[in-house]
Amino acid sequence: MDQKLMLLGDEAIAQAAIDAGMSGIYAYPGTPSTEITEYVIQSKEAKSGQIRAGWSTNEKTAMESALGMSYAGKRTMVCMKHVGLNVAADVFMNSAITGANGGLIVVSADDPSMHSSQNEQDSRVYGKFALLPVLEPTNQQDAYDMVYYGFDMSEKLGVPVLMRITTRLAHSRAGVVRNPTRAQNEIHLPANPRQFILLPANARRQYKSLLNKQLEFEKYALESGFNVLTDGNDKSMGIITTGIAYNYLLENYPDRHIPFPVLKIAQYPMPHSMVAEIYNSCEKLLILEEGYPVVEEAIKGFMDNGKTIHGRLDGTVPRDGELNPNIVAVALGNKDTRGKEIPSIVVGRPPSLCKGCPHIYSYNALNEALERWSKGRVFSDIGCYTLGALDPFDAINTCVDMGASITMAKGAADAGLFPSVAVIGDSTFTHSGITGLIDCVKDKSQITVVILDNETTAMTGGQDSSAFGRIEDICIGVGVEKDHIFVLDPSPKHHEKNLGIMKQELEYKGVSVIIPRRECIQTAVKHHKELKKAEVV
Amino acid sequence: MKRDIILAGVGGQGILSIATTIGMAALNAGLHLKQAEVHGMSQRGGDVSSNLRIADHEIASDLIPLGQADLIISVEPMESLRYLPFLSPNGWLITNTKPFINIPNYPKMEDLMVEIEHFKNHIALDADDIAKHLGSVRSANMVILGAASLFLEIEYTELQGAIEKMFARKGNEVVKLNLDALQAGRDFAEAHIG
Numbered sequence: 001m002d003q004k005l006m007l008l009g010d011e012a013i014a015q016a017a018i019d020a021g022m023s024g025i026y027a028y029p030g031t032p033s034t035e036i037t038e039y040v041i042q043s044k045e046a047k048s049g050q051i052r053a054g055w056s057t058n059e060k061t062a063m064e065s066a067l068g069m070s071y072a073g074k075r076t077m078v079c080m081k082h083v084g085l086n087v088a089a090d091v092f093m094n095s096a097i098t099g100a101n102g103g104l105i106v107v108s109a110d111d112p113s114m115h116s117s118q119n120e121q122d123s124r125v126y127g128k129f130a131l132l133p134v135l136e137p138t139n140q141q142d143a144y145d146m147v148y149y150g151f152d153m154s155e156k157l158g159v160p161v162l163m164r165i166t167t168r169l170a171h172s173r174a175g176v177v178r179n180p181t182r183a184q185n186e187i188h189l190p191a192n193p194r195q196f197i198l199l200p201a202n203a204r205r206q207y208k209s210l211l212n213k214q215l216e217f218e219k220y221a222l223e224s225g226f227n228v229l230t231d232g233n234d235k236s237m238g239i240i241t242t243g244i245a246y247n248y249l250l251e252n253y254p255d256r257h258i259p260f261p262v263l264k265i266a267q268y269p270m271p272h273s274m275v276a277e278i279y280n281s282c283e284k285l286l287i288l289e290e291g292y293p294v295v296e297e298a299i300k301g302f303m304d305n306g307k308t309i310h311g312r313l314d315g316t317v318p319r320d321g322e323l324n325p326n327i328v329a330v331a332l333g334n335k336d337t338r339g340k341e342i343p344s345i346v347v348g349r350p351p352s353l354c355k356g357c358p359h360i361y362s363y364n365a366l367n368e369a370l371e372r373w374s375k376g377r378v379f380s381d382i383g384c385y386t387l388g389a390l391d392p393f394d395a396i397n398t399c400v401d402m403g404a405s406i407t408m409a410k411g412a413a414d415a416g417l418f419p420s421v422a423v424i425g426d427s428t429f430t431h432s433g434i435t436g437l438i439d440c441v442k443d444k445s446q447i448t449v450v451i452l453d454n455e456t457t458a459m460t461g462g463q464d465s466s467a468f469g470r471i472e473d474i475c476i477g478v479g480v481e482k483d484h485i486f487v488l489d490p491s492p493k494h495h496e497k498n499l500g501i502m503k504q505e506l507e508y509k510g511v512s513v514i515i516p517r518r519e520c521i522q523t524a525v526k527h528h529k530e531l532k533k534a535e536v537v
Numbered sequence: 538m539k540r541d542i543i544l545a546g547v548g549g550q551g552i553l554s555i556a557t558t559i560g561m562a563a564l565n566a567g568l569h570l571k572q573a574e575v576h577g578m579s580q581r582g583g584d585v586s587s588n589l590r591i592a593d594h595e596i597a598s599d600l601i602p603l604g605q606a607d608l609i610i611s612v613e614p615m616e617s618l619r620y621l622p623f624l625s626p627n628g629w630l631i632t633n634t635k636p637f638i639n640i641p642n643y644p645k646m647e648d649l650m651v652e653i654e655h656f657k658n659h660i661a662l663d664a665d666d667i668a669k670h671l672g673s674v675r676s677a678n679m680v681i682l683g684a685a686s687l688f689l690e691i692e693y694t695e696l697q698g699a700i701e702k703m704f705a706r707k708g709n710e711v712v713k714l715n716l717d718a719l720q721a722g723r724d725f726a727e728a729h730i731g
Contacts, residue, residue, distance in 0.1 A: 006560065006570065031577035116577030172573040172588075172599035173560075250597035325602040337604030339624040343652040345644040346618045349547065351583035352639065384581065459578065 004175035009165055012140045012176045013079075013107060014039035016147035021182040023074035023102070024052035026062035028431065029460035030081030031116035032170035033109035037079050038461075050184070055457070057466040058402070058431040059084035063091045063106065070104040070160070071196055073188035075151050082110040082123050087402065087432070089126070095160050096130040097198055097206045101190045103151035104160040109170050112291050112322040118382075118401070120320065122291035123164040124242075127268060131210055133217045134268040135163045135226070136243040140174040142266065146226065148179050153220060157213060166290050168322065169244050214269065222271035227264065229274050234259040238282030240275070241265065242295055244323075245288040251325040252334055265295060275299060279307065286331060287311035290323050350390055358518035359385045361490040361498075362452055363395040365516075366421070369502035377417060381405040381433070383425035384458045384520075396423060403432025410436065410445045419506040422449045427457040430466040434474060440511045441479040448505050449513045451475075452490075454520040462523040475513045484512035491518065538568075539592035540690055541601040543620045545611035547637045548580040552612055554703075555682050556587050561699035562691050563591045573599045582639050584616055591691070610685045612678055613637045614649045614661070621656070629658040631685045631726075633677065635665040660684050660726050667721050676718035683722020687730070693723070 007015060014036045017025065027037040037053065040046050046053035052069075056062035059080040066078035080088060085108045092106060108123035127134035135150055137143035146163065154161045194202050221227055238261045241249050246264045250256060263278045279285065279299065284307050287296040296311040310316035316331050317323070329336050353360050363385075370377065380386060380396035381404060388395040398408055409422035424433050429451050440447055453471050457463040467474055475485050484505065488498045498516070505512040519527075542559070546552040556572055563570050573588040588601045603622050609630045611617030617632035624630065632653060636646060653661050664680035679700065686696055697716060704712045 004564075006564065006572075008574070035576070115575075168573055168599050171576050172571060174571045174596075174599075175564075175569070244599070247597045247599065251602060256595075256597075324600050325598050329602070337602060337625075338622050339604045339606070339626070339628070340621040340656070342621055343618050345648050345652065346615055347640065347642050347644065349582075349584040349616075349640055351548065351578050351581040354581060387581065459581075461576075 004177055006173050007140055007144075007176045008035055008171055008173050009137070009140050009143050009169035010035035010109075010171070011039045012144040013147050013163070013165070014043075015176070015178065016144040017077050017105070017151075018043055018045050018051065019179055019181045020148045020151045021075050021184045022051060022077055022151070023184045024066070024069045024076045025079065026054075026056050026065045026076070027079040028056055028059045028062055028084060029457050029463045030084050030109070031460060032111060032167045033079045033081045033084070033107060034460045034463070035170070036077075036107060055463050055466070059088040060091060063088040063095070066104060066106075067091060067095050067098070070100045070102045071190060073102045074185045075103040077105045077107060079107040080109070081117065082108055082121050083117060083119065083401070084108070085123055085126055092126065092160075093130050094198060096132050096210055097203055098196045099158045099206065099210070100154050100160045101158075101188070101195075102185050103154040105147060105150045105154060105163055106160055107163045107165065110164060110166045110291055112166055115167055118399070120291070122294060123162065124268065124294050125292060127162045127164065128294075130162070131214065132159055133157070133161050133220065135161060136266050136268070137163070137165060137169060138244060138246045138264065138266055139169070140172070140176050142226070143169065144176050144178070146266070149224065153224075157216065157220070159210070159213065164243070166244060166322065218269045218271055221267040221269055222273065224267055226266040227271055227274060229277060230258070230262045230264070232258055232260040232262065235261065235282050236284070238263070238278040238285050240278065240285060240287045240295060240299075242289040245290050245328070248323050248325045248328040249288060252329050252332055270295065270298065284308035284310065286316065288317065288323065288328060288331065351387060352390065353384065353387050354521050356521040357384070358454055358490040358516060358521070359388065359452055361492060361495065362450065362516040363388045363393045365490070365495060365498040365502055366423070366450065367393065367395050368499055369506055370419075370421070373419065377419060378421045378423055379405045379409040379412065380422075381424040381428045383428050385423060385425055385452050388423070402428055403436055406433050406436035406440065406447070406449055409447045409449070410440050410443070413445050413447045414443075418446055420447045421506070422447060424449065424451055425458070426451060426453040426455065426467065426471055427465040429471065430474075434478060437475065437480070437511070438478045444510055446509045447511060448508070449511070451513060451515045453515050453517040455517070456520045456523045458520040458522065462520060462526065471515055472513075480511050480513050484508060484510065486512075486514045488514060488516045489518060490516035538690055539590070539594075540608065541606045542589040542591070542608045542610060543601060543606050543623050544587040544589060545609060545616040545620050546585060546613050547616060547639065548583050548585045550612050550637065551678060552585065552587055554678050555610060555612075556589050558679075558682060558696065558699045558703060559589060559591070559689065559691070561702060562695035565698060566691055566695050568593055568691075569596050571596045571599050584619060586620060608685060608688055610681060612664070612681055614646070614653065615644060618649070618652055627658070629660070629688050630656050631660045631681065631688075633664040633681055634661050635663055635677070660729050662722065662725050664722065667725070668718055671717050671721060672714050676715050679715045679718035680722035680725075683719040683724075684726040686719065686723050687726050
């Protein structure tokens with residue numbers, strides 16, 4: 001067991017969950033969280049059916065399924081990217097009131113600097129919002145150990161536990177030592193049969209119970225060993241780090257000797273006594289945290305009438321974006337290092353649609369079909385096809401949140417914009433597009449919905465799409481007229497035909513749905529290779 | 538001992554195969570390792586990089602500080618220049634000269650070469666061409682790794698061992714092809730630095 005595995009932070013979380021006796025994992029793919037669930041899906045425990053592992057339709061359905069597994073007494077995990085927690089927020093907030101039965105860990109992967117996201121919201125705020133314990137690992141080994149510990153904590157305290165990671169931990173590899181494997185729980189229903197019935201009378205009781213547990217949560221954070229206060233001789237400053245910020249601090253001291261007292265926070269609620277000790281013993285504080293100034297705001301307070309606190313709020317650290325060793329060096333007043341500047345001839349190389357991607361031909365036809373109208377009529381969504389915003393397509397005008405294409409197109413149509421077009425992928429459509437389409441059918445909204453069906457969740461690496469082969473059935477089912485549902489082949493040879501249908505449907509004063517369908521070129525190549533391999537065998 | 542390496546290229550060029558080979562060799566040599574990768578949107582033909590850190594002691598940060606990288610290993614010439622702010626003044630720039638052109642405003646090759654040659658510690662080689670002559674352009678990444686092998690402070694035999702392990706599944710021919718590619722890159726670098 002003491003042999004180190006080289007694991008991504010995401011994979012360390014997955015391996016720990018397997019080792020700690022998890023019975024099921026639920027998720028919707030989203031960078032940088034995807035590799036957690038992929039790792040479990042590929043594990044022998046999942047392949048042999050001991051662990052339920054797979055993709056859900058969205059983060060809300062995933063979290064609800066996980067809560068159901070917890071109700072049944074088994075250990076379970078649900079994973080998502082930070083904005084996915086917005087989708088799951090309803091059940092997440094209420095799961096704090098129901099509490100957990102089997103251990104339940106919610107992993108939310110934040111993306112500061114927005115490498116692959118629309119915002120850089122900090123999931124720790126959700127943890128505080130829900131009044132739940134939060135774990136924020138410092139490194140890959142921590143991530144492993146905390147999941148292993150987190151399941152125990154969840155069961156002992158009877159609540160879900162939120163684990164917050166950020167991109168650089170999720171997608172960086174390092175050596176991880178495993179713990180002994182633990183057997184899965186037997187099915188056992190909650191001792192209190194009313195625990196999960198959030199009728200007001202019960203909910204009030206449960207909420208009080210959650211409030212009463214807050215001191216105990218803090219006690220755990222004090223005693224678990226993940227929060228560490230290290231003394232230093234130089235009391236002119238104390239440093240508080242959260243999560244991976246600690247690594248960047250350490251990087252600035254090659255001999256690993258930091259002269260200042262350091263409080264490393266990795267578990268919340270913050271233990272008051274530890275914070276008080278460093279605050280009282282130092283002249284001022286520097287706070288280094290990846291994400292929002294959550295700890296900084298708490299310690300500084302609204303009146304800011306205590307000691308000097310340096311951090312993101314006073315500009316010692318930039319207000320936005322992820323940290324790195326250089327930002328921390330500057331914050332410490334150390335000499336910064338930087339090599340030569342990038343020569344001016346180096347130009348940007350933004351991501352682009354793959355050669356042969358079906359979306360290219362869908363956008364070519366759509367752009368041409370819209371030529372006779374003014375620009376600014378295409379409401380899009382989140383997926384590879386968002387790259388249609390870039391040259392040479394310049395084909396879309398919005399990208400906000402999962403499913404917003406259809407509903408924003410509806411709102412604009414209600415305002416009088418005609419034609420009004422929604423462009424959404426097959427997986428995004430099942431994630432959060434169907435309900436919006438029902439609104440459109442009910443109101444007879446004058447919109448054209450283009451569902452780009454590449455039969456997969458492409459952007460995150462080709463995971464299953466929930467309604468594979470059933471997109472038009474769903475549209476018929478929610479009430480779209482059959483005569484206004486068209487399936488097209490987005491290939492150059494069908495351009496004229498596709499263009500004709502698009503032109504015709506853009507004129508239609510009601511809900512029409514156009515489904516350009518061809519498999520994602522990436523998964524098609526993968527499937528072709530697998531097929532060839534199978535033939536050789 | 539520490540070696541901080543920026544691996545650079547374009548999404549889809551497979552820079553992680555170089556990282557994996559170095560990583561296996563480093564682990565086998567008992568070294569510590571951290572490797573930050575890029576997943577997500579930029580993999581679709583955008584610029585990608587990986588931070589690979591090797592040391593004989595515990596490594597703190599997953600990211601290499603600016604100005605402190607010992608090596609830039611790039612499978613594409615323009616991409617090699619994008620990470621210059623990371624390279625230490627004594628570091629080495631090792632790059633393929635075969636351009637990957639998927640943008641309309643790609644700079645002139647001769648201008649790129651002027652910038653690359655401007656940096657005194659550099660090795661620039663047409664790894665695709667060398668690999669093609671050896672039998673398959675697919676081993677170009679191992680040619681680049683071979684050129685970088687002089688500066689890794691990892692025994693050459695460890696790298697060979699890692700390649701044997703990585704490609705074992707694909708048969709002896711593929712293993713030999715990649716070992717030859719590694720050697721060809723190393724030979725080129727040795728001749729270049731005299």
